Amino acid sequence: AAGVIQSPRHLIKEKRETATLKCYPIPRHDTVYWYQQGPGQDPQFLISFYEKMQSDKGSIPDRFSAQQFSDYHSELNMSSLELGDSALYFCASSLFGDRGIYEQYFGPGTRLTVT
Amino acid sequence: GQNIDQPTEMTATEGAIVQINCTYQTSGFNGLFWYQQHAGEAPTFLSYNVLDGLEEKGRFSSFLSRSKGYSYLLLKELQMKDSASYLCAVRSFNQAGTALIFGKGTTLSVSS
Numbered sequence: 001a002a003g004v005i006q007s008p009r010h011l012i013k014e015k016r017e018t019a020t021l022k023c024y025p026i027p028r029h030d031t032v033y034w035y036q037q038g039p040g041q042d043p044q045f046l047i048s049f050y051e052k053m054q055s056d057k058g059s060i061p062d063r064f065s066a067q068q069f070s071d072y073h074s075e076l077n078m079s080s081l082e083l084g085d086s087a088l089y090f091c092a093s094s095l096f097g098d099r100g101i102y103e104q105y106f107g108p109g110t111r112l113t114v115t
Numbered sequence: 116g117q118n119i120d121q122p123t124e125m126t127a128t129e130g131a132i133v134q135i136n137c138t139y140q141t142s143g144f145n146g147l148f149w150y151q152q153h154a155g156e157a158p159t160f161l162s163y164n165v166l167d168g169l170e171e172k173g174r175f176s177s178f179l180s181r182s183k184g185y186s187y188l189l190l191k192e193l194q195m196k197d198s199a200s201y202l203c204a205v206r207s208f209n210q211a212g213t214a215l216i217f218g219k220g221t222t223l224s225v226s227s
Contacts, residue, residue, distance in 0.1 A: 004157075031213065033214055033215075035215075041219075042202060042217040042218060042219050042220050043158065043202075043215075043217050044217075045214040045215065045216065048212065048213065048214050050213075055212055055213070056212035056213070056214050058214060088155070090157060090158070094213070096213075102213060103148065103160045103163055104148075104160065104215060105160065106150075106157035106158045106159070107157060108156070108157050109156075109157055111155075
């Protein structure tokens, strides 16, 4: 079965640079979530989109922005990178559906290292 | 606010049964999830509870008591590959819509 695809898998940037992470949800899933997981930490919710509209906002810094495109893929744009942004960034997708469960399926993550 | 507590670490032996507890405080509760995460990998969905009671799925079972703000994940017939972090996550419409708020995770070590 198709899974969530994220690219790139690894990214190394310097302080103050910008980065763009991409996420391709499972086909027919209508909701995309972005999470940040620091070393030894639990995943922290950043932002989500439902049917290409921002639906909820978590602890996303103002330096970050995201959007979901007409083909449902999503991009997380990160500017003025700081050392503390080094983390695993997960994208997850779900389908609202009629069961109401809409469990989230996580992608493999992008490991961002800021030097 | 929201508070999710689970033990930091647990150890068990192959073939044994282990129960990982999770307590939570939230408003607008709309479901509790358990995920398994191996180091450096993506969280993998294990179970979901929204009503009180036990949900069984093979070697894994999850229980929920909404009145007590309590859940547990039960793992039976432990295998070495079950060594991982187990994340309890709550969905709360008042906090983050359909997004998940995760606990700190319980690192389970299974030995032979």
